[in-house]
Amino acid sequence: MRITLGIGLAVLIASAPSALAAGAKAPLQIVVSRQQQSLVVYDGDTVVATSNISTGKRGHTTPTGIFSILEKRRHHKSNIYSNAPMPFMQRLTWSGIALHGSNHVPDYPASHGCVRLPGKFAASLFKMTQRGMHVVISDRQVTPVAIASTMLFQPNQAHPPAPPMSDVPLRPAISHFDGGSVEVAMTDRRPSPALLVHEQPPIRILVTRRGRQDTMRDLQMLLTTLGHDAGAPDGHGGPMTLAAISSFQTAEGLPVDGKATPELIEAVYRKAGRDMPPNGVLRVRRAFQPLFEAEITIDKPELALGTHFLQFQDTDAATGQGKWFGMALDNTLSKAAKDRLGITVDTDPTEFNALQRTLNRLTVPDDVRRRIAGLLADGSSLSISDTDTGLETGEGTDFITITHSVSGR
Structure with missing residues (x-):
């Protein structure tokens, strides 16, 4: 069943226990469902507001995941799609995904990746949010508990x-x-x-x-500590890291191939007198x-x-x-x-x-x-x-x- 604004945004805000009308800044969060084509604003596990939406159509699918509001602009135009107006824009990624108002919000995916909101709701939501507020986008409807x-x-x-x-x-x-x-x-x-x-x-x-980057970074730090300069511990195996591995292998009488294999990493930790990390x-x-x-x-x-x-x-x-x-x-x-x-x-x-x-x-x-x-x-x-x-x-x-x-x- 699709969640809509059937009882009205103003009623939902007035009935919520979070005292938004009094100016309190409750740590709200937004949950978007692509299947339901719905958006729900929560204060904890309490619904504050809901709206119908339109997400990305085939070929321009709205990504799912955990996001937060990075930027807010009351007046914004798309720099990709012919300066299309995006009023009350709330950016979720720097690659171009955002919440914004629209005059065309059908009950099916129709956007180029953004989450379209009805104009009046977009304006009301813009007043309720702040930078850093979380937005979760999921296929199915999920609810915080x-x-x-x-x-x-x-x-x-x-x-x-x-x-x-x-x-x-x-x-x-x-x-x-x-x-x-x-x-x-x-x-x-x-x-x-x-x-x-x-x-x-x-x-x-x-x-x-x-991850691999964590492992490589710590390997670089240990190699440098042991006298084999691996360069800045950036987590990327560049030429200096490969040279440091080869230098360590030569010093320890190991086959020299410059590769950060699990066996090589264990040998470096043993030489440094360290246990393998969690x-x-x-x-x-x-x-x-x-x-x-x-x-x-x-x-x-x-x-x-x-x-x-x-x-x-x-x-x-x-x-x-x-x-x-x-x-x-x-x-x-x-x-x-x-x-x-x-x-x-x-x-x-x-x-x-x-x-x-x-x-x-x-x-x-x-x-x-x-x-x-x-x-x-x-x-x-x-x-x-x-x-x-x-x-x-x-x-x-x-x-x-x-x-x-x-x-x-």
């Missing part, structure tokens, strides 16, 4: 300053590495609940499997900028994590506790991707407690949990995905996760 888990972060998990932990594997994001030394301080003071709610911008957390990584961004990364452990790595999105809100000033609302998304991995990641068992996002089961498989070091707790604010989010972010995630974005359906529509 309250999630309780000991794995999920809470502001009151922060604690008073303690000496820095030299063995905690925190590091800056790749784009922030300048080749110099990195100092990691785990001494964030616990902010007051009022500060968490009103002053700190929300953070974006991504949990994913440790199989997961946690990344943190704030205000569209990378903050830090940390290593985590994923239990049962042969089982797919699936793709999930959660948002934190409603922090209680007295207890420092807030609520998490989450949803599981469809995402079909290719055989090549599963082979590369070592996944042999798929997960079904529609299974009971699919998100809860995934959370139970994640282990985050205590010091990392405390640092995140000190940064947590209403509207913070957590994305979980087997595959790392693609080309859409970059400068001036949050973590953008693109999902794929079985049909590949």
Whole structure:
């Protein structure tokens, strides 16, 4: 059944408990369904507003996944399609996907990739949103539900300053590495609940499997530490990295081929007196900028994590506790991707407690949990995905996760 504006946007806003009419900035989120051709605005698990929409037609399919509003323009024209007007434009990707108003919003996919909204609704939605607000686009209709888990972060998990932990594997994001030394301080003071709610911008957390770029970057750092200059640890195996690998192989009496094989990587870790790193990584961004990364452990790595999105809100000033609302998304991995990641068992996002089961498989070091707790604010989010972010995630974005359906529509 298609969700429409049958009872009117004004009625929905007035009846929602989020006090939007009083000017409160609740951490809302938007969920778009391509199958239903619908858009729903949620405050937690409460519907604030709904509308019919029109997504991309065949050949110009609207991508599915986890996005956020990167830019807002009341008056905008397409720089691709003959300066077509796109009033109340809210950009989701720098490659050209956006929400915007239109005079033609049929009940079927008809756009060139954007999400078309009825003009009046587009104007009302524009007033309700702000940059960084999350937009989830899915084939089927998905709904956020309250999630309780000991794995999920809470502001009151922060604690008073303690000496820095030299063995905690925190590091800056790749784009922030300048080749110099990195100092990691785990001494964030616990902010007051009022500060968490009103002053700190929300953070974006991504949990994913440790990828080739992470492995290569750490290999480069270790090779350089061992006296084989691999250049800047950028995660890409360039000429200096290949030369460093060959130099290490020569020094250790190994066959020289310059290849970063699993055996070579294990040999480098042994030589450096280090254990092999955990199989997961946690990344943190704030205000569209990378903050830090940390290593985590994923239990049962042969089982797919699936793709999930959660948002934190409603922090209680007295207890420092807030609520998490989450949803599981469809995402079909290719055989090549599963082979590369070592996944042999798929997960079904529609299974009971699919998100809860995934959370139970994640282990985050205590010091990392405390640092995140000190940064947590209403509207913070957590994305979980087997595959790392693609080309859409970059400068001036949050973590953008693109999902794929079985049909590949």
